[in-house]
Amino acid sequence: MKKISFSTREKRREVLARLERFGLDLYEQLEKGIFPNITMPSRSIDNIYYSPELRQYVLGDKKIKRSASNIRHLRPFAQLVWMAFFTHELTQNQKTSTLRDVFYSAQAYDISFKDQDESDDIITDLETILGCTREDFNVFPEESSAVFGDLTIEYTIPNYEGKRLNLTSHPDGVMIGPALTSAEFIETSADKVIAIEKGGLFTRFIEERVHERFNAILVFLRGQAPRSTRYFIRRLNQELGLPVYIFTDADPWGMHIAMVIISGSANAAHIRELTTPDAKWAGVWASDIINYKLPSDKLEDIDVKRLHELMRDPRYKDELWQREINVFMRIQRKCELEAFSRYGLTHIVDKYLPQRLKDLED
Amino acid sequence: MKAISQTFQEISPADFFYRNREIAGFANPVRAIFSAIRELVENSLDATEPMGILPDIYIRLSNMSDEDENFYVLRVKDNGSGIPADYVPLAFCQFLFSSKYKLKQSRGTFGLGGTMTILYGQITTNKPVKVISSTGPPKIYEYTLMIDIQRNRPIVLDRRIYDNNDKWHGTIVEVNLEGDYPKAMPKILEYLKQTAIVNPYANITFVDPRGRLYKFERTVAKLPRQPRETLPHPHGIDVETVYRIIRITRCKTLLDFMQEHFHRVGKRTAQRFLEFAGFPEDADPKKLKPEEVVRLVQAMKNFNEFLPPDADCLSPLGEDILKAGILKELEPEFVAVTQRSPSAYSGHPFIVEVGIAYGGKIPVGEDLILYRFANKIPLVYDESGDVSWRIIKSINWRNYGLMPGMPFAVLVHICSTKIPWKTVGKEMIADRPEVSREILNGIRDVARQLGAYLSKKEKAKYEKTRLSIFAKYLPKIAEFSAKLAGKEKIPDIGELLRRARKIEED
Structure with a gap:
């Protein structure tokens, strides 16, 4: 059993300090009688670069300046300051809010957003300025995925603070929501993480006791993983030192689900702590369709188009990715995780999984 | 036969x-x-x-x-x-x-x-x-x-x-x-x-x-300038008129005849004209043969050195009266009027006056609104055959920040000793190039004035909105940054608001 150091409380203190510094900077500008301004990295396409060292997209050196003397900046400027204030309140009081909640909360302060997209955008601005994720200041998206496995956590949220939970407690898994995201990791017997795109397979894995047989923490991605889940996987990898294996459908979209966990997305280029560069795409590969004689479907035009895009994408330059893209192109077929059921419900767990994990560990 | x-x-x-x-x-x-x-x-x-x-x-x-x-x-x-x-x-x-x-x-x-x-x-x-x-x-x-x-x-x-x-x-x-x-x-x-x-x-x-x-009801106690009687201009003359003048004239020579009976013909002009026409200066007008009278009239039409007719014989409304009339009956928010310089077609002097009225009680219609007047008489029939209608339909109103469907009306008044009617019905003005040019330029003039008014109004509205944006958001920025910084006192933004006003003035 590993014992882990506490991290989320420190993180919270740091986030609060950054928010306060942000406010103080504006306050001092106002006190000097000047129109306050904010400088932040530009998130426009021409300032997003792929960093091979970090193995993710990052922002370049271009900055944008928002000034309260500019009529077009005033509204988003005020929205941003309010957002900082509001999330400071959230974080300080250890309350959480969904993106939608934030949108509505603004109205109580006579700050208006014309729609949720606008408020989401201001939240992204705040992430960019502070250099941390919205989950750090307690704003979460609606959707959530789940985790199952032998990991004991300790809640840090009010009313549950200090309470511990083992993540095998519930057979459906435990939702990766705000409470779990901010929980401290206490101990685990697992030596790996297996992340699965689809709910059916996640349930099958629990039923087949994959967590015990393979000493694994199982994470259900629910398609393209939400940022809180990506952040959670990163913590499992970084804090617990667990290798991460990702299983998706064998098609360009499945590949990309794995890739976003590994190297992040261009949309999150302003954030550094969402990626798990050492995670591995464990399948289902295009070559598995041939080797395991899996039932498959023909690639659609849109799949082929996507494959062409991925082929040029700097995140896909490694040998495994290029090889599998080429196989896809050659066989013009794709298949789903469930395709293994052709050989019986337990085939994937009994045969495919042990072999693949063994291959990748070597 | x-x-x-x-x-x-x-x-x-x-x-x-x-x-x-x-x-x-x-x-x-x-x-x-x-x-x-x-x-x-x-x-x-x-x-x-x-x-x-x-x-x-x-x-x-x-x-x-x-x-x-x-x-x-x-x-x-x-x-x-x-x-x-x-x-x-x-x-x-x-x-x-x-x-x-x-x-x-x-x-x-x-x-x-x-x-x-x-x-x-x-x-x-x-x-x-x-x-x-x-x-x-x-x-x-x-x-x-x-x-x-x-x-x-x-x-x-x-x-x-x-x-x-x-x-x-x-x-x-x-x-x-x-x-x-x-x-x-x-x-x-x-x-x-x-x-x-x-x-x-x-x-x-x-x-x-x-x-x-x-x-x-009367709203101005001032009358338009009264027209003065004038002699006919040689460009607008016909054979019958010349005969009538010959019958009553006391002049013994064509040189005197030209100066005495025609508008703006002095001695030098008369001499040059008679030379051009090929008549001796001392010819007796009463002894002209019928074919000579015809030749004289033709020469009058073709001689280009007559001075243009002056407009003393005309009684335009004047800009003040036209404006007062528009304000009184149409009750617009804005009115612009212009009086064009006198001009002439075929020896007939004319003056075009144009007005444009915007907003207020001017109705919003699908089509343009045109009011036509000739010698202070409204023309209420046969609008679509009138030269003014053709002109207002050909103008690109967007150039002036206007478009059909906005509440504005155009008024065109033409006054002349001889209105260029299109038909005997006297409801339509004919498309004479000299006349339509004046109408077009007049409409452009008032349309420009209206365009300037509208853009100024737009700017004033924008400025008001702009200041209200400063007034709305600067206090929010001050309030929330103070709270974030943990300060009791909210910074005074009065000076910044004053400067926001100045930014625009500069």
Whole structure:
């Protein structure tokens, strides 16, 4: 059993300090009688670069300046300051809010957003300025995925603070929501993480006791993983030192689900702590369709188009990715995780999984 | 060649107009009642304004009897100079008798309209016309008259004389006629309203057969400049006119003749012209042969060195009066007017005046709104055939920040000694290049003024919005940054708001 150091409380203190510094900077500008301004990295396409060292997209050196003397900046400027204030309140009081909640909360302060997209955008601005994720200041998206496995956590949220939970407690898994995201990791017997795109397979894995047989923490991605889940996987990898294996459908979209966990997305280029560069795409590969004689479907035009895009994408330059893209192109077929059921419900767990994990560990 | 036996019958002018009454606007009962009102109102305006009198015109239209709705009594009263008693029968009941045969701008040309109204009344009702007039004390004369159509002579049925104790001067005409007021009503009211636009110095009162009162009140006590009579310009002359002048001239030489009888022809111009035309300077005009008269007229048209006609003979409204009329009747938010410099076509001087009115009570329609006037008379029929209509349809209004569907109206007034009518109906102005150029430039001028007004208004609105944005958001920024920083005191942003105002002014 590993014992882990506490991290989320420190993180919270740091986030609060950054928010306060942000406010103080504006306050001092106002006190000097000047129109306050904010400088932040530009998130426009021409300032997003792929960093091979970090193995993710990052922002370049271009900055944008928002000034309260500019009529077009005033509204988003005020929205941003309010957002900082509001999330400071959230974080300080250890309350959480969904993106939608934030949108509505603004109205109580006579700050208006014309729609949720606008408020989401201001939240992204705040992430960019502070250099941390919205989950750090307690704003979460609606959707959530789940985790199952032998990991004991300790809640840090009010009313549950200090309470511990083992993540095998519930057979459906435990939702990766705000409470779990901010929980401290206490101990685990697992030596790996297996992340699965689809709910059916996640349930099958629990039923087949994959967590015990393979000493694994199982994470259900629910398609393209939400940022809180990506952040959670990163913590499992970084804090617990667990290798991460990702299983998706064998098609360009499945590949990309794995890739976003590994190297992040261009949309999150302003954030550094969402990626798990050492995670591995464990399948289902295009070559598995041939080797395991899996039932498959023909690639659609849109799949082929996507494959062409991925082929040029700097995140896909490694040998495994290029090889599998080429196989896809050659066989013009794709298949789903469930395709293994052709050989019986337990085939994937009994045969495919042990072999693949063994291959990748070597 | 076979000889044909024909009966030639000379017809009198009255007979001619009787047979061709549609050309004077009396084709049917609807149009006739409109034209009757229009002719008498215009006579009244011409009896007042040129004499320096601010017009007071009272119009009453009533049913002749309760039984028949299609017969009316039309009574029009003015405060004009009145008509000398002896001239009343001829002035009203003989065609082509008029005080208007001189060359200056006036509403009617031949005094035809008033007599036509009486003729029409007579042939539809077989009733006489009553004319009451006084040129001032001591007497008022009342005539009851009919027209002898075949002989073009007035018949005086009755003549009464009253004491004029109230120092009244003016004329009252009371005529019986067939008409269709319900159908004509919209055009009549439109005509009166538009008359009020170009005659804001007049009081016009109209009581209709149902007793409804329409009042168009005077808002300016100033009359337009009066036209001065001028000689004909050589470019606008024809053979018959030259003959008439030859008949009355006392000049012994063509050199004198040209200077004496034509507009803006001095000695040097006359000499150069006669040389151009190939006539000796000392030729006797009375001895010109018919073919020489024709050659002289042709030469006058082709000689390019005559000075252009001057506009003394014209009586434009002037920008102030036009503006006052528009403000009074259309009640817009904004008005711009312009008077173009005098110009001429074929020797006839003219002046174009243009106005544009925006907002206020100007309605929003699908199409453009155009008001047309000629010699201070509104033209309410046949809009789409008019040169002004073609021009306003061809303008790209977007260049001026305008588009059809916005509340604006264009007014075009042309005044001339000879309006370039398109048809004998006198409702449409013809497309003469000299005229249409002035109309186009005039419209562009006022459209630019309106465009400037609108963009200024837009800017003021923007500025207000802009400042309200500062006023809304700066306090929020101050409040939330203070709270974030954990400060009790919220920074004072008064100075920043003052500077926000200055940024725009700079």
